[in-house]
Amino acid sequence: MVNMLLNGLQVSVDEGMTVLEAAKFFGINIPTLCYNEGLTPYGACRLCLVEIGEPGRSKLVTSCTYPVGEGLIVRTHSERVVKTRKLLIELYLATCPSSKVIQDLASEHHVTRVRFRPRDEKCILCGLCVRMCAEQMQGKAIGFARRGVDRKVTTPFDRKSEECRLCGGCMYICPACQARCQGPREEKPICNACLNLSQPCLDYFDDAMCFMDPCVACELNSGRTPKSERRNNP
Amino acid sequence: MLQDDAEGGGGVALKDLDDILSESIRRNGESLVAVLQDIQEHYNYLPERALRSLSRKTGVPLIDIYRVATFYNSFSLVPRGKHQIVVCAGTTCHVRGASKVTEEISRVLGIGPGQVSADGNFSLDTVNCLGCCAFAPVMVVDGEYHGNLTPAKTRKILTSLKAKWLLPAGEADERGLVDDGDAEETEGA
Ligand code: FES
């Protein structure tokens, strides 16, 4: 057991935990994008930033990869953290505005503007699919290739891979493509529609397959049957 | 296997390939980059077939090999020219006029960065720091470093080299102009 100061609270946690796991254990919610319990932490999205160390000499680290330690001082929601986090979400929104996961993050964290030019990228290079394929599906069919701005996820030689068994694990876990919003497309990069309106998708795509799970709009409007249930028991 | 033969590396003789792979793996053991360097040195690029058979031989997943092969600038998945010119476009070299040098090379050789001349004789590539910034701007021709370049100096070096390269092989031999020893040092950043 090691003792540390978590948001001003003296706590003791198991050695070998990451700061993210420790925070979760004490019910502190840190947003993540590239983290998944079943996969090795990767530290790509930087969304799980926390501030460690004495004020004035503190630094930002990714909590999903940072191990707890004796006497560690962690602030998960300091002003600096929140500000940086919002900026990150803003950047992600500009990169991939059609991602439901990112839109929800934006709503949750009150990101109300995007100061960058939307780019409509299909991939945010979080590496979830690569790890899913290798670690959970024993596939090793996809991976990163090239470097810098050309970096991308692909199969060897950009061709259909012999290792791929079409399990769909990569699509299941992708925050950018799996949960692509099926609702009406907003003009602006910030949609916020599901949080602010009733189900925007309801009369729009009545028979379309909905990947939102859970759907914020469906949950908010619990009076109506969630879309997923409508699909399962017509 | 099937796909291998249909789409693999063109004219690569398979017998050769086996020997090179086994020899290189024996020598370098686990170091993938070293094995890839051997393949590249032999074929002048990394043929797809070679990488596939390397993956089978070593059990390293193909995607990992592909990842490494596409990461480094000194590896190429398409055939490079017989003589390779690499010019540094790193920060220091850039500040000290690498773009002028690159332009000059393009003018002399008639190819741009990333291209191979039509006759397959030479290719030009840019990299992001060759690790010898003190000599900036730098270019490497077939493994030989030329530093402190100016456009004029570059032109001089290249025109003399080009004359040498473009001679029919026999003639060059007679005149004692060709020394193949250099080719073996072709290693990049
Ligand atoms: S969740 Fe920690 S960096 Fe992405």
Ligand code: FES
């Ligand atoms: S920048 Fe050219 S050698 Fe370092």
